[in-house]
Amino acid sequence: xxxxxxxxxxxxxxxxxxxxxxxxxxxxxxxxxxxxxxxxxxxxxxxxxxxxxxxxxxxxxxxxxxxxxxxxxxxxxxxxxxxx
Numbered sequence: 316x317x318x319x320x321x322x323x324x325x326x327x328x329x330x331x332x333x334x335x336x337x338x339x340x341x342x343x344x345x346x347x348x349x350x351x352x353x354x355x356x357x358x359x360x361x362x363x364x365x366x367x368x369x370x371x372x373x374x375x376x377x378x379x380x381x382x383x384x385x386x387x388x389x390x391x392x393x394x395x396x397x398x399x
Contacts, residue, residue: 317358317395318369319346319381326357329369329378333361337368350384350395366398 320326326343333341339362346356361369363385373380384395 316361316363316366316369316398317344317346317350317384317386318361318373319350319356319358319384321356321379321381323357325378326359328376329359329372332372332376333359333365333369336372337361337365339365347386347393347395349393350382352381356381 318329320329323343330341330343333339342360344358344360346358350358366383369383372378383398385398387394387396
């Protein structure tokens with residue numbers, strides 16, 4: 316799952332908070348081009364099982380996100396689905 320944010324600083328804040336609360340590892344990555352809607356952006360990549368906790372962290376901390384996406388492989392290609 317990718318949580319898209321606007322800056323590397325925001326991504327780092329979200330990663331740190333999530334790893335502390337959720338206990339799953341998280342990774343700051345450049346947002347895949349398929350879900351980048353103009354300009355630079357970063358994403359925090361999480362295990363799909365953490366979605367409810369991530370939504371709560373985002374809500375409680377006031378972190379602005381651009382979207383949450385799940386990634387699947389269909390016919391050998393990466394496909395992203397918005398979940399928020």
